[in-house]
Amino acid sequence: MKILKRILKIVFALIGLLALIAIFIVWIDVSGTNYLEIDKNDSAYHNSYLITHVNIIPMNQDTVLVDKMVYIKDGIIEKIADTIEVNAIQIIDGENKYLTPGLIDMHVHVWDRYELGLYLSNGVTAIRNLWGMPMHLRIKEDVFEENIFSPSFFTTGPKLTGSEFIGDDNLNLTNPKEAEEAVISYKERGYDFIKTYYGLNKPIFDAVIEQANISDMDIVAHPSQKVPFIYHLNSQIKSIEHAEEIVQQPLQFDLDTLKLQPIIDSISQSKNTSYCPTIMVFNNIYQMMMNDNILDSETLQYMNPLIKMDDSKRQFERWFNAKQKDPSTVDRIKKQHDFHLTIVKKLHEAGVPIICGTDGGIGVTLPGFSIHKELAFYKEAGLSNYEVLKTATVNASQTHAKMNQLGTIEKGKLANLLIVNENPLANLATLENPTYVFIKGRKLNREMLDFFNEKAKNRKNLMATALSYLENIIIEK
Template sequence: MKIVKHILKFLVIFVGILIICIGLMMLLDKQNTNYLNIKNNELAYNDSYLLSHVNLIPMNQDTVLVDKMVYIKDGLIQNIADKIEVEGVNILDGKNKFLSPGLIDMHVHIWDRYELGLYLSNGVTAVRNVWGMPMHLRLKEAVINDKIISPVFFTTGPKLTGPEFIGDDNLNLTGPTQAKEKVVSYKERGYDFIKTYYGLTEDIFDAVIEQAKTSDMDIIAHPSQKVAYAYHFNPQIKSIEHAEEIIQQPLNYTLDTLKLKEVINGFSASKHSSFCPTLTVYNNIYQMLIDDNILSSEQLEYMNPLIEKVDSKAQFERWYTTKLRDSSIVMSIKNQHDFHLKIIKELHEADVTIVCGTDAGIGVTLPGFSIHQELAFYKEAGLSNYEVLKTATVNASRTHSIMNNMGTIEVGQVANLILLDSNPLLDLSALQNPSTVFIKGRKLNRETLDSFEEKAKSRKNLIASAVRYLENLIIEK
């Protein structure tokens, strides 16, 4: 009996010490991202400026407005004119640089606050997180209440799947009643959108759509293979994700141009849904296949360490093993990526709205940096620079009504802006390394943005990230 008491006492002490250690690690992780706290960053505290001598790329028309002044007050664009006189406000000389709306990445997976700085350093001033967890509700609250410097943050709830698609990253729905209850719950708890995923049968999907309409929540759809692809052309579904899903579902894993035409016609006729291609994440399969050392590359030091140790490694091993078994997979993946470019070209020619999304935060797809590769792929597919830039600005902002106050440089819009050394309408690479980023009017210079990258590199928050993921499994399951 005494032995049992000693064992129980030891277990209680051990659990107590473990809880304390975890608590200290979580506190340390929070302290290590204090550089994003607005009160700790004098440069970002002010949200009112008068910019002079800037060349505007307004994105509500294909033009450049030369040598303008822009008055930003309380984080909003108040006036745009050749000459503006305002007393008591900081005047910034734009030095004839180019002012563009900040970029919007419409398909990301956020794992920690460090990633917020990586997005900002790459000119991304708004993100749509599409795998919601409790941590994202706290993050959203901090952003809304101006506690931290961050891209404007939107998030779906957990991924809704059918009963057969089992996995710790999915919320399995077993029937229509449960589906409606989850939509109501996500609305009440503060998630912005509904994310539908694999395995949703028609009766469950119908219930999700019906309740989403009642609850006034837009749906973002990773197509379900349990319904026809055309089923997703529903007014409540505001964007359909992933070019590879067109090949894997309606084209039945073929590069069939005739079947593709049917899909294009369906998109064109629906007039409801935007399309978010996420070409970069699929192309990164090819990059893993041709680079056996990609996991040890410097770029992977910017990934969240939990994702790097688990997801990045698992994806690489999957494709490395596949390559050993069948070397033809390398060209198969490359050919499918090239077909994705054809999909983008034909969708664009059919006037389907394309919105930029990278699927950053999984595999080897880097937060922030990957958006420039995604935009380059749209250019390669045949879009003009202006049309490419639209996908990450005005097209993205018009996808959801709650995002309509960004994406263009107009009076009344949120001052999410990037100041560039050269004109991206001539060279898209100008979007990389903006000299200044304005997020809700707050000014971040290049030195500050570079420091965000340095602090995110090789960060040591694996356990803190694991605890947040465990929290998700406990609460959302």
């Protein structure tokens, strides 16, 4: 009986500790990023406008609708026409600038709320977070309740891996029953999608797919090396991540375009699967080897301090040491990056929907800023500006049913929009500095967006991030 009482005391103490950690984390998040809070009583933040004299890039077709009006009502696009009469509405003169759908980054890793402002300042109005933790459910709730300025927020649960991939960031599955229970749990707790990762063998993978279908949860797949690559071309899997996984798995690092073509053909035959190349994050390996001072660069001041101290440093040291040991590694990495561009070109030519993702938030890949470099790589791979924009707008929005309200400028769509100075169909760089960002119809001007950048720069939230990570380990492991 005494032993039972002691065990109960320990259990209750752990529960109390967990509760205190969660409360402390929430308090730090809210107090440090209260500049993102929406005051719904402030007329500056209402979500109904009439935009006049604006040129529209609708993205449901390759065209420009010249000198139009757009009526946004309660955060939704209500009407698009040459002339619209609305009483008692604030009017925004578009000054013959260009209205585009907000950008969507389909592969990010969010570590704190400061990053939400970085995405908005770069015109990213929706993100798909691919490593879920409890803090992401809190962010998702605040976004849904419209308590904070943030991109539309979607998140997978924790990564599902095989038993040998032991680590704080994985949920290690040893049998199909565990796989079923994990999918059911993530659905009940409010995660949007399932992310599969390395080490899933066929029986466990089958269980994940079957339960995801029953639970109506789309799967995002980082390919597992325990099953053939084509095994990921399942209707429940809505996107496959990383161009380098094609090189590493089916090609076994053989950069041969003849061997690549059958793989591309097999992907193209799957009508439900998009591909998210994440060119940017692999290219950053090359950038780290070319710049010995990259960790001290001004741009890295926008990285989460814990990630910069740990992940960024470890990745830099890994590739710096690889270069020192074998100088030819630099050329090898550059050649593989160039081959990734060939993969993008071949995927596009085969009609595979390409969706833009950056892997922002890890290594030296900056949240928000990196999407413009990712888009530039697609342009380099041979896509037209319109085709490039599709990857971060309409293609992305069509990947999952719950994202269908995004991606185009049409009646009934969510007013996640950008006003930019030039026509992005002629100059993609104009997207880097939007004049206005609308998030669910609420307008953010350039001054406010620059303020978001400054607040995120050199932030002092290392301990808060560490506590969020600790919370994740306690709850998810």
